[in-house]
Amino acid sequence: MSRVGKMPITVPAGVKVDLNGSHITVKGPKGELSRELHPEMIVEMKDGVITVDRPSEQKRHKALHGLTRALINNMVVGVTEGFKKELEVNGVGYRAQKQGKQLVMNLGFSHQVTVDEIPGITIDVPAPNKITISGADRQKVGQFAAEVREKRPPEPYKGKGIKYADEYIRRKEGKAGGKKK
Numbered sequence: 001m002s003r004v005g006k007m008p009i010t011v012p013a014g015v016k017v018d019l020n021g022s023h024i025t026v027k028g029p030k031g032e033l034s035r036e037l038h039p040e041m042i043v044e045m046k047d048g049v050i051t052v053d054r055p056s057e058q059k060r061h062k063a064l065h066g067l068t069r070a071l072i073n074n075m076v077v078g079v080t081e082g083f084k085k086e087l088e089v090n091g092v093g094y095r096a097q098k099q100g101k102q103l104v105m106n107l108g109f110s111h112q113v114t115v116d117e118i119p120g121i122t123i124d125v126p127a128p129n130k131i132t133i134s135g136a137d138r139q140k141v142g143q144f145a146a147e148v149r150e151k152r153p154p155e156p157y158k159g160k161g162i163k164y165a166d167e168y169i170r171r172k173e174g175k176a177g178g179k180k181k
Contacts, residue, residue, distance in 0.1 A: 002054075005065035009050040009073050012080055019045055024072060028079025031120065031136040035075065041068045050076075074138045084134035085145035091160035094152075095128040103131065107152040108160070115148055131162075 011017055018025040024043065025034040037043060041064055042053040052069040054061040077083075089096050089105065096105045101117040103125070117123050121144050124132040131148065135141045145164070154161035156172045163169060 002062060002066040002069075005052055005054070005069045007069065009052075009069065009076060011045075011048045011050060011076060015076060015080060017045060017050065017076070019043060019050075024075070026072075026075040026079050028076075028136075030079050030082045033075045033078055033137055035071060037068055037071070038064050041065065043068065043072070078136040078138055082134055082136050083138045083141045084132055085141055086165035087131040087133070087145060087148060087162050088165050089129045089131065089162050090154065091158075094160065096125050096131050097128065098123060098125045103148065105151065105162075107162070113151050115151070118144060130165075 015026065015028040018027075022037045022039040022041070022043075023034065024037055025032065040055055040061065042055060044051050044053070050072055052065060052072065054065040074083075089107075091108060094105075094107055096103060098104070103115045103117070103123045105113045105115070107113050115123075118140070120137055120140055121133060121135040124134070126132060133141055133145045133148065135144075149162045149164065152161045154163040154167075154169045156170060157174060159169050159171060
């Protein structure tokens with residue numbers, strides 16, 4: 001039995017879950033999410049608790065069991081609490097600011113890099129070197145954060161670039177570090 005798949009999902013108050021065959025819609029205070037689940041998975045809701053079961057012990061069904069449960073749980077958590085990713089901008093003269101619905105960054109290029117806010121995602125810049133990306137859909141938040149980080153990934157010599165707040169950059173020695181006296 002899947003350790004993740006067998007855990008029940010409790011639906012908190014204020015969240016409405018609509019199960020229609022293999023299509024699930026979750027509505028809550030932070031928004032509405034819907035997803036098409038695998039039709040072979042057995043998803044049931046009774047008394048505010050969602051359970052996911054698998055039809056057989058095939059390897060494919062075992063893999064889908066935990067995945068389906070995790071996807072539904074992420075939807076419930078997303079519409080109640082939401083998800084967020086924090087990015088840090090490191091480097092001399094590197095900074096970020098928000099102008100309307102755009103994130104404008106100075107990243108050492110000859111031009112400013114702008115990224116438009118997409119629906120379902122909110123960008124916040126609490127400090128010139130900090131970016132917070134938040135939203136209800138975990139996949140969208142992670143993908144958008146990765147696209148922002150991609151504009152100037154951190155380099156290993158000075159650590160300049162955009163990195164996740166909890167990311168550790170392994171530093172390398174420069175050319176002088178390799179010479180022996």
